[in-house]
Amino acid sequence: MRKTTAEAQPAPSNAPGNVGDVRKANLARVLAVIAGAHSEHRLSRADIATRSKLTKASVSSLVADLLESGLIIEIGVHRDGERGRPSVGLILNPARCVIGMEINVDYISAGLVDLSGKLLTHQIVPRLNRAVNAEQVIDALSELSSQMQQAAEAQDLKILGGGLAVPGLVDEKSYTVLQAPNLGWEAQTLDVRKLLSETKTRFRLFNEANASALAQQQLMEPAERDFLFVSGEVGIGGGLIIDAELFAGPQGHAGELGHVVVQPEGKSCSCGGRGCLETVAGQEAILTAANLGVAARGVSRQQRIERLYQALESGQEPANIAVADAGKSLGVAVASAMRLFNVSTVVFGGHFAALERWLLPATTSSLRTYAPSIAGQAKLRFSPLGQTGALIGAAHSVVGDLLESPHQLVG
Incomplete structure (x- = not known):
């Protein structure tokens, strides 16, 4: 996941693309400003217009789309020293999350990560996966994923996507584990639909070490x-x-x-x-x-x-x-x-x-x-991430996809 910055840079005036492309880019710019704000600093629409260098009218329209998508919510905010009615701030929706999962040699795991990158809950289940058919392992992970989805529903959380990390070389486009010597897998295509079927964003497959590196990056x-x-x-x-x-x-x-x-x-x-x-x-x-x-x-x-x-x-x-x-x-x-x-x-x-x-x-x-x-x-x-690093990194990368391309959930 690319690091989100508080300040969004304006697109070049000669950038190619139609009106739809410009709006997609501006949605991402506005969302990046909101996501990059300090957790205690709730930005108003005027604040966002200043930081994004977009007009107030454009920001109001884009914010309306982001509110409808559920990626952000409004929250009342008192400015320091002000009295009376609070202004309206905007934050990432804490009720939206992504599920991260991992298959390793002797365990499977799954957890929920919110849009700010915080691990909300996770579970690690010991399981011997070496030389076990990939389909059987996916079936076991599917049961764990279902438990996580039930936990999300009980907490009024909506899952927007998912990521899976495995200890081997992968082809993400085809969801194929090319080679995982310690699992005994070679050219195994995974049926990830069993893990998370109801989602508007794509499910991503990662090498375990790469996913862990992405999780660690957030701590650097x-x-x-x-x-x-x-x-x-x-x-x-x-x-x-x-x-x-x-x-x-x-x-x-x-x-x-x-x-x-x-x-x-x-x-x-x-x-x-x-x-x-x-x-x-x-x-x-x-x-x-x-x-x-x-x-x-x-x-x-x-x-x-x-x-x-x-x-x-x-x-x-x-x-x-x-x-x-x-x-x-x-x-x-x-x-x-x-x-x-x-x-x-x-x-x-x-x-x-x-x-x-x-x-x-x-x-x-x-x-x-x-x-x-x-x-x-x-x-x-x-x-300090222990056995949670890979699932956090896999989920966080999908969060990054959403923040960079919010148009997937708009409309």
């Missing part, structure tokens, strides 16, 4: 327009933000940090390669190296992860060595990415964030060893 300072987001789950993904925009490459597959080779003679990877970062720093790789592999039957991955934290807290050597090795390899991969993309800020999410205390020293040391010329400028951060 305005000056931080370039960063690499590293997502750590069973697999490892990367999302690259350049000049405040997601950079996914010509075919949308940029950022596959988990499959950067860090040990050329290392273990075989699910992608078919060898020595990938994922084979050392992926969740399963760390658990196995810490002697917490899949040997114990009836023990879930979450239970093994909890045992890993306990082992780290008590200073058990296998666990500490496993995380240190992961941090070292992570530093190697991140050093290469920082040089390649010319970014200095790296944000770690997923299980990397949970392992910050033990992971950061090894990663920092690795950067100093293998990339001393850039280690001093490196800003390593850890995301």
Whole structure:
């Protein structure tokens, strides 16, 4: 989602397009001004006319359309120091939202995000999805989506669209997961109509790491327009933000940090390669190296992860060595990415964030060893979003579509 700014720039006087195109653009300009206002600053129609550089008459007409669409509402506002009848302010409608969803290796999740980007509610359901038919997983997610839709209805919220994030390469246009090695999926077209059939805006499909990067972007300072987001789950993904925009490459597959080779003679990877970062720093790789592999039957991955934290807290050597090795390899991969993309800020999410205390020293040391010329400028951060990042990012991007193209809901 592109960042919304409080000040909208006027279109060039020689811009092409018919009257309908101009009105669509002006609807977006007015909505951008409203969305960009501080949460405590309710703009009047006159305020919007000043900021958008449109006439008061035009703004009144455009606001009427936006009110009818349900994207904004009127609210009474007292100006500081004024008495008497309050003026009428305009804000994004808090009763409109978008549903975000995620499919990962061992869970599915869904949540509601309002037009300001706030996560209203969410639910994470443990579920083993590896090597399970995509249709079955979509059916399970459909049930969770239905629960979210019922929750929205109970709170008088209207869902305007939806987004889904998956841990793999995707073709958004055809809703196809091209390759998701950790799910065991290849060329799987998803029937997203089961997830949200009643909507006037399109449903969007995302790579999980890209969606998480978009969610993290909303937490960054305005000056931080370039960063690499590293997502750590069973697999490892990367999302690259350049000049405040997601950079996914010509075919949308940029950022596959988990499959950067860090040990050329290392273990075989699910992608078919060898020595990938994922084979050392992926969740399963760390658990196995810490002697917490899949040997114990009836023990879930979450239970093994909890045992890993306990082992780290008590200073058990296998666990500490496993995380240190992961941090070292992570530093190697991140050093290469920082040089390649010319970014200095790296944000770690997923299980990397949970392992910050033990992971950061090894990663920092690795950067100093293998990339001393850039280690001093490196800003390593850890995301607070946890398992909600991907669904928030997917939903937030659809919110961005609505704010940039409100004509979809007008008329």
